[in-house]
Amino acid sequence: MCGIAGIFSPRRPPERAELDAMIGTLSHRGPDGRGTWVDGPVGLAHARLAIIDLEGGAQPMGSADGRVQLVFNGEIFNYIELREELRRAGHRFTTDSDTEVLLHAYQAWGDDFLSRLNGQFALGLWDGPRQRLLLARDGVGIRPLFWTRVGHRLAFASEAKALFALPEVPRGLDPAGLAATFGWWAPLAPHSAFEGVHCLPPGHCLVVDAQGEALTRWWDWDFPVTDPFAAVDEDALADELHALLVDAVRLQLRADVPVGAYLSGGLDSSILTSIIRRHTDTPLRSFSLTFDDAEFDESEHQQAMVRHLDTQHSSIGCGRHHIAAAFARTVWHAETPLVRTAPTPMLRLADSVRAAGYKVVLTGEGADEVFGGYDLFKEAKIRRFVARLPDSPRRARVVERLYPWLARSPGGSNALSQRFFTDSTVPGDDAVFAHQTRLSTTRRAWAFFTPKQQQALARHDPAAQLRARLPEGFSQWLPMARDQYVEAHTLMSGYLLAAQGDRMAMAASIEGRYPFLDPRVMAFASRLPPRLKMRGLCEKLLLREAFAHELPPQIGRRTKQPYRSPDSASFFDAGKPLPWVAELLSEASVRDAGLFDAPAVARLSAKCAAGRAIGFADNMAFVGVLSTMLLHQQFVRPATTVLEPA
Template identity: 35%
Template sequence: MCGIAGIYHLETPKPVDPQRVAAMCDAMIHRGPDGQGVWTAPGVALGHRRLSIIDLAGSPQPMPSPDGRAMLVFNGEIYNYRELRRELRESGAEFRTDGDSEVILAAWQRWGPDCVSRLHGMFAFAIYDLEARTLFLARDRLGVKPLFLAPLSDGSLAFGSELKALLAHPLLRRDIDPLAIEDYLAWGYVPDTRSILKGVTKLPAGHSLLLRHGAPMPRPAQWWNVSFAERRKGKVDDLEAELLHLMREAVSSRMVADVPLGAFLSGGVDSSSVVALMAEKSTQPVKTCSIGFDVAALDETGYATQIARQFATDHRARQVSPDDFEAIDQLAAMFDEPFADASALPTLRVCQLARESVTVALSGDGADEAFAGYRRHVFQHGEDRVRSLLPQAIRGPVFGALGAIYPKADWAPRPLRARSTLLSLEGDSAEGYARSIGFTPPELRDGLYSGDFRKLRGDYRAEHGLLELMRGAPARSGLDRAQYADLKHWLPGDILTKVDRTSMAVSLEAREPLLDHRLIEFAASLPESMRVRGGQGKWLMKRTMRRFLPDQILYRPKQGFVTPIAQWFRGPLAQSAREIASGAALARTGWLDGARLTGVVEEHIAGRADHSRLLWQLLMLDKSLTRLGIA
């Protein structure tokens, strides 16, 4: 795991100052404290920060090919590099190192841009071909590893693993994209289709970019996609056996490392499954870690301890106080862009704990998206049945009217929060899902915006892109489309961004075996009844893991990391909330209606309503604007 950066002149191959690229890399020293390097040629410079994981001393970067024709900088891990090495050596390739970086170079020289389809892993890399004078950029299938791009005023393209690498370049403009503000308020993160800064983009997951001096900037080419359009047939026992084989392969391939390796263990289905399969494969006790809270209602460490005992892991747990808001400024610095997933705080704490004993940690991320594990998937499945029975002409007026008058009951138990379901049923399947995963609904956003900001936003609405994505998905059902949207929008924008930034902030490599693309493709082909059944998601996966895990783990209610932000904004963060409405950087932008926002803040502090998610969202936006020097 590393950080990469570079500059490429699209027109005239002007000289590039190596110090400029070195500064971009130094802004990401946390991603690679073990080594650094910069290479330049006419019109191009590549930089690298290294976190040594495989072939600790033998794979410095930037790395040239044996014939000197190509130069590579690479962030990530290729899990099938040994198999590829054997295949490439049989065709005449020579290798000087024992790592995976040189395998990418050889694959490029053998297959060109098609090499990416042969790589199994997480990656973002750049290869400069000195003879063809081309720069090839590629990002892995699911977007585990990030890559930011920005055209600059001198005719060059700058790229880096994090936005902070681009911010280190003096020619980068820091103009906020108002459409990114709309996106952020809708989703709680800036999706991969946009950046907080105008002109900055992100190479989409499963895409590549081939640049040539003197040629126009091309559009990224999609080299991988997941399809829900086909349905796998077969007996349940056979599908179970195939799933278990894929999970075993995914876990074992991610256990290759020349440094200490362990796993995050929350005691949920996904992390417990990963630890169970690691224990099956390992000859030594698996190193596991978990974070708990000193409030019983928020604490899951008992479940983690149960799994640790069952599989005799070398387990470490640490309790943290729910009043762990001191790291807010640290979070804003990690993410660069505003990021409102409050679970980033406990995720950072578990990464810090893991880094005390390991350099690589396996996580359970990805199974919910692949196997329909979220409550919203179960709801989507049920709501689509209602939609199939009632035409839109009836649903729209009836459920819309009921949703409008039904009280908003954030305080109530989840089954009684019917308002969101009624509003979801008012629209079609895609519209309902967009509402279910949204952070701040469109009617609330519109009420918060100032008149000037509405003009800046124009006709754009954050939901439009998601609706287009879902309606154009290779899929058969509403559940298919919902999961497709999760894999393409939510996963890279929220979950993987959170894990990448919090783990790399402490120089820890996180690996996600349940995001192995073969496992994702298998899950996408399953009939809906193998994903959702009896009000439960991940049906086949849970059935498969019953031979390893007790029902108490497999079928308990999903919890996840909980952060008590509602209490914070009525206590230690109350003044910060008031400053958002008047005096803070966000207030000075004039984007929001100050009087309306003040009312929202005071309603929450007085306990008349729960606006904690919105206030957390606005606080993180304010912190990001301050760090970017925008206001």
């Protein structure tokens, strides 16, 4: 894992000092080394977190003939197999790094080399003879890459803060990015939170040369059109899934440094730790979060797995005061407004991993999107069931089975559940059908923006942004496949893998790896009939069956509990906002920023202070306002490059 940056500037060649300034903002991503390379119209820079080939993997790295130069952030897990294939074709290697494999792969296969990679990456590659810059990002968007153009210069970097190291790059919040965030929880690529700063979409590459830019998609998650009732051999599929995941974990354990694992106590992380313990020679070292609030704490289940696997384990507690203390740092690293505080405990967890001497951890993120584990998929299934059979006597019993982890839920009262599962503003075959509750709940925060800002947001409807990005043939997929695709291209890529994933881990110089997002596992899951993902309201059915014999029953049968943390309550004490919160949300500060309506924010703050915040909507609105104000303070107002908050 690393941080990368670069400039393409045919009319005014980049200067080494510019690249040094850019990469200097990314030292948290790469504390183990730094390098720059400049030649004519292009300059590349790299901050290294050394994980593979500690001695020989320094970057920027050039091909043997010097014709191609590369900066690369991430890991290529099948680099050993690719290197052997290239050796058989006559290529010679001087290092053991996956970076050198990428250089040879490009020279052998051109841009098609991307489709051969099993990894998580963002890269910038300069082809000297063709005077051509290639920017590329992994298929699901695990590693970030941003770019901006000012005049005839194009700059790119792992994080936006590196672009802001260039004085000519303007700073402002992007209405399209804000509109998507207060809907989907994150901007939808190619938008970012900042105006003029583009996020390279997952599975895309950008080719830049003297003629301009060309953006193309090299990979996307596809679902075959199949008969959902076709006969299948369930036992054979479970065995195949087991073997695939074991091999995915085996590949992702490749490193020249120790590798640990997050253990949440849920099904997904328990499967990964079990694979490490039972199917590899890697010593199992696990890390987990615990919470002071019982509503969020999963330590009972974590300890069950610790006893079951006899792992060397450590946990770190997180209370509301920890969240308040680290929230500004969280926003600085996330570089986007946040509507939940959940990334902050993940930052605290990453800090503890680094303190234990580890640089790499495996995490179970992605399993819910790939195998249909979220309550959102259950809700959509019930809504479609209700629409088909509105008078079914089974309806009330089905609703009651939802949300066992949440005391006040949509299934908690007949009247509320009636409205929740029957109200629909879009038809069942619409792309956002399963997500309309998330969109409407989060979008309530729009009411706290100024009228001028609300008008700007209204020009960028979050649902319309999503529909414009759907692939051809989407409407022919089965309903659950459509729901999975939308979830993967909104919450997963924009929030879970970004603000809550890469950014929080890399803030502590930690690399997270995601075996459930191995492209072979995703391709396998996309072919499964929906009944093998969810049977009744039992989620991730085949995944449970594949590893039932390796997990204790209380884990293997456990219903999904979403990872959550205390939200607005973290920022108040004894009915009053914390001093820094009061100052940031004061009438003068809010009016000066020009984003939010000061009286409306004051009423929301008073409501939260009094403990009268109503459900997710009020909590997300408050956290969203607070984080947006922090983002504006950290990035938009400063005239010089920002420094990380204490």
